[in-house]
Amino acid sequence: MSHTGIETDVPAVRQGGATNAAIVTAVEIGGAALLGAFLLSDKTVIIVALLAVMGAIFAVLQLRPRVEERIVAAFRDQRRLSMALGAVIVLTYPFFMNGSSYVLHLLIVAQLYAVLALALNFQLGSANIPNFATGASYGIGAYTSALLAINFGISFWWTLPASAVVATVFGFLLGFPSMRTKDSYLALVTIAFAIVVHQLLNNFAWTGGANGLVGIPAPTLFGHSFAQPIVIFGWRLPSQANFYYLAAALVCLSIVAAKRLHESRVGLAWNALRADPLAARCQGIDIVRYKMLAFGVDAFLAAFAGTIYAFYVSYISPDNFTFLVSVTIMTMVIVGGMDNTLGVIIGAFLLTMLPEKLRIFSDYRLLFVGVIVILFLILRPQGLFPQRARNYGAHP
Amino acid sequence: MDALVAQHLLNWLVLASIYTLLALGFSLLFGVLDVIHFSHGDVAMVAPFVALLVVQTVAGLAAPMGAPAALVLAILVSMVAIGLLGVLLDWLVIRRFRNAPAMMALVATVALGTVIREMIRTFYPQGSNPKPFPSIASGSFAIGDFVVPTFSLIVIGVSIAMVVALFALLTYTPVGMRIRAVAEDRNIARLMAIRPSRIFAITFFIASAVGAIGAVFFVSHAGVVRFDFGVQLGLIGFSAAVIGGLGSMQGAILGSLLIAGVDVLVQIGVPDGASYRLVFMFVLTILVLVLKPSGLLGKPVFEKV
Numbered sequence: 001m002s003h004t005g006i007e008t009d010v011p012a013v014r015q016g017g018a019t020n021a022a023i024v025t026a027v028e029i030g031g032a033a034l035l036g037a038f039l040l041s042d043k044t045v046i047i048v049a050l051l052a053v054m055g056a057i058f059a060v061l062q063l064r065p066r067v068e069e070r071i072v073a074a075f076r077d078q079r080r081l082s083m084a085l086g087a088v089i090v091l092t093y094p095f096f097m098n099g100s101s102y103v104l105h106l107l108i109v110a111q112l113y114a115v116l117a118l119a120l121n122f123q124l125g126s127a128n129i130p131n132f133a134t135g136a137s138y139g140i141g142a143y144t145s146a147l148l149a150i151n152f153g154i155s156f157w158w159t160l161p162a163s164a165v166v167a168t169v170f171g172f173l174l175g176f177p178s179m180r181t182k183d184s185y186l187a188l189v190t191i192a193f194a195i196v197v198h199q200l201l202n203n204f205a206w207t208g209g210a211n212g213l214v215g216i217p218a219p220t221l222f223g224h225s226f227a228q229p230i231v232i233f234g235w236r237l238p239s240q241a242n243f244y245y246l247a248a249a250l251v252c253l254s255i256v257a258a259k260r261l262h263e264s265r266v267g268l269a270w271n272a273l274r275a276d277p278l279a280a281r282c283q284g285i286d287i288v289r290y291k292m293l294a295f296g297v298d299a300f301l302a303a304f305a306g307t308i309y310a311f312y313v314s315y316i317s318p319d320n321f322t323f324l325v326s327v328t329i330m331t332m333v334i335v336g337g338m339d340n341t342l343g344v345i346i347g348a349f350l351l352t353m354l355p356e357k358l359r360i361f362s363d364y365r366l367l368f369v370g371v372i373v374i375l376f377l378i379l380r381p382q383g384l385f386p387q388r389a390r391n392y393g394a395h396p
Numbered sequence: 397m398d399a400l401v402a403q404h405l406l407n408w409l410v411l412a413s414i415y416t417l418l419a420l421g422f423s424l425l426f427g428v429l430d431v432i433h434f435s436h437g438d439v440a441m442v443a444p445f446v447a448l449l450v451v452q453t454v455a456g457l458a459a460p461m462g463a464p465a466a467l468v469l470a471i472l473v474s475m476v477a478i479g480l481l482g483v484l485l486d487w488l489v490i491r492r493f494r495n496a497p498a499m500m501a502l503v504a505t506v507a508l509g510t511v512i513r514e515m516i517r518t519f520y521p522q523g524s525n526p527k528p529f530p531s532i533a534s535g536s537f538a539i540g541d542f543v544v545p546t547f548s549l550i551v552i553g554v555s556i557a558m559v560v561a562l563f564a565l566l567t568y569t570p571v572g573m574r575i576r577a578v579a580e581d582r583n584i585a586r587l588m589a590i591r592p593s594r595i596f597a598i599t600f601f602i603a604s605a606v607g608a609i610g611a612v613f614f615v616s617h618a619g620v621v622r623f624d625f626g627v628q629l630g631l632i633g634f635s636a637a638v639i640g641g642l643g644s645m646q647g648a649i650l651g652s653l654l655i656a657g658v659d660v661l662v663q664i665g666v667p668d669g670a671s672y673r674l675v676f677m678f679v680l681t682i683l684v685l686v687l688k689p690s691g692l693l694g695k696p697v698f699e700k701v
Contacts, residue, residue, distance in 0.1 A: 124499070128497075128499070130499055130502070176686070177682060177685060177686045180686065180689040181685050181686070181689040181690075182689075183498055184426075184432050184498060184502070184638070184642065185638060185685055185689060185690060185691070187432075187499075187502060188634065188635065188638045188681065188685065189681075189682050189685050189686075191631070192635065192678035192679075192681045192682050193678075193682065195631065195674060195678050196674075196675050196678050196679060196682075199671075199672070199674045199675045199678075200675060202671070203668070203671045203672060203675075327503070327506050330503055331503060331507070334499075334500070334503055363518050364514075364518060366510055366514045367510075367511055367514035367515065367518060369510075370507045370508070370510040370511035370514060371511055373503075373504075373507040374489055374504055374507050374508060374511070377493070377496075377500055377503065377504045377507075378489070378492045378493075378504075381496060381500055
């Protein structure tokens with residue numbers, strides 16, 4: 001597992017492999033079932049009840065830290081099993097969704113936001129750089145690939161890297177002021193950047209102005225168009241399943257990238273930057289370089305998400321990429337737990353699905369979400385899953 | 397031609413006055429509380445709605461007042477109401493982030509802004525529709541061949557009066573001295589028998605009330621008010637405060653003059669300028685911050701090891 005030469009997988013807590021395996025299986029299947037029930041139910045009572053169950057689980061984790069530690073230890077012990085089981089759950093999940101294209105749509109959007117939140121997490125979580133422009137990078141990625149596909153007929157698979165490169169260039173451009181500004185001033189620079197990008201997309205003729213771009217062709221893979229339903233062994237999945245798997249692959253890629261970066265010198269340098277920029281500099285860390293790198297990585301991943309989004313909905317407009325989108329992404333990172341991959345993903349899922357599932361209260365939806373975010377920041381500022389101290393093989 | 401130039405200059409001063417009233421609040425709050433109150437624009441934008449309610453209530457009275465008198469009353473009431481709203485929001489939400497990382501307070505106040513906007517949209521009668529807002533003063537008078545609207549004079553005059561009053565308050569009164577003491581060092585101020593929590597409440601009241609006037613002028617200038625106007629106005633005011641240097645009053649004024657200058661110049665000089673004004677304003681913001689990382693009049697921060 002570890003290529004850094006540091007042994008991270010020490011069998012320290014071997015209190016019976018079978019118990020650990022049972023815990024891992026129960027947690028993963030239980031989580032998947034809870035999410036599935038939440039997604040499929042359309043009765044207010046059931047939704048509220050399921051939310052109460054989730055709240056209760058988090059309350060238990062909050063009040064009984066030993067439960068959380070036990071689960072973490074079990075996962076550390078049964079790493080292979082947890083990954084294999086996770087892969088199986090992700091792959092077979094669409095089959096349990098009764099062929100509902102709406103649920104798949106929610107899952108796709110949630111996964112794309114998970115990628116965006118993970119991208120921002122490199123900056124906000126790892127290095128404590130406030131960036132309110134992830135939504136802008138997302139938009140730059142989406143527009144680049146859409147323009148390439150519409151005007152030049154370039155296939156999805158080529159626009160993916162092309163848009164990532166373009167967005168990364170813009171990311172570095174945005175990172176440039178970060179050499180001198182910081183904190184609130186840097187936050188304002190990124191806010192200003194996000195607004196400038198949104199306004200330009202809204203006004204240029206070649207980006208379609210406020211009407212956006214229409215008619216982005218669906219990608220194809222080995223002759224299979226992503227607009228077609230998937231049929232396997234007589235099972236029929238709606239066409240959204242194509243994008244579900246694509247988004248899942250991207251989430252997977254992001255998790256691997258997050259993990260590898262976290263375990264590398266880069267992640268360590270970012271954490272040093274977060275703890276104290278001045279001390280980091282005295283240690284010989286080139287803080288400008290690592291700050292720029294954080295902006296680049298954020299934009300790169302965000303552009304991937306943007307490309308998939310553009311091809312998935314086949315219609316994009318500037319309003320998909322406003323400053324408020326960036327704020328939403330930032331909220332996901334903070335609610336989930338900064339610098340904690342799992343937490344960030346759960347934060348993204350919760351904040352994508354809550355407003356959708358609360359459509360019953362349609363008029364009060366945003367109000368409700370705003371109040372929840374504020375309460376959250378007051379009551380549990382460290383997020384659902386707080387960041388963990390780095391562990392280099394010593395006993396936890 | 398001269399009259400045209402003068403017209404643009406007047407327009408510039410009006411916009412700068414409005415932005416200054418917002419920027420002062422951001423700067424004051426940052427200087428005293430070290431907090432970026434991102435929902436300041438949204439809080440201020442509640443003022444026109446309160447004013448409209450007051451105007452309607454007064455019009456429904458048995459003995460209706462004259463329209464100008466009713467409007468003046470409405471503005472005064474909304475000023476006090478928004479000042480109190482600022483204090484309330486500080487007490488409910490913002491004070492809980494006094495010792496938290498700056499990012500937490502920033503995100504919390506962004507969420508607070510959403511809550512305020514949504515409250516107006518859902519609970520104010522027909523809150524989601526744009527509402528016409530009466531002009532504070534109609535009429536104009538001529539100096540030579542140059543027409544000065546009374547409204548412009550009132551906006552500029554009131555803003556200057558506000559700035560002078562605020563400056564005098566901070567410099568010459570005991571309360572102002574306490575505010576400056578708390579801004580300097582709240583722990584040492586506490587040793588001098590100053591209660592920081594009370595000073596914070598006073599600061600919030602002043603900042604919000606001053607912002608309320610700015611918002612009323614803004615919508616009166618536009619002739620219409622909508623629940624989400626606060627976002628843009630807040631961002632512009634915040635940018636003005638940051639360009640000038642957060643915590644500096646002169647900076648807030650200078651920043652507002654700059655931002656308003658770009659605003660007017662773009663609308664005159666750039667084709668289709670109205671749709672690009674935000675682009676130019678925020679590009680200016682980025683450029684200033686790249687060249688002067690802590691604003692034009694902000695003190696450069698040196699870290700001690």
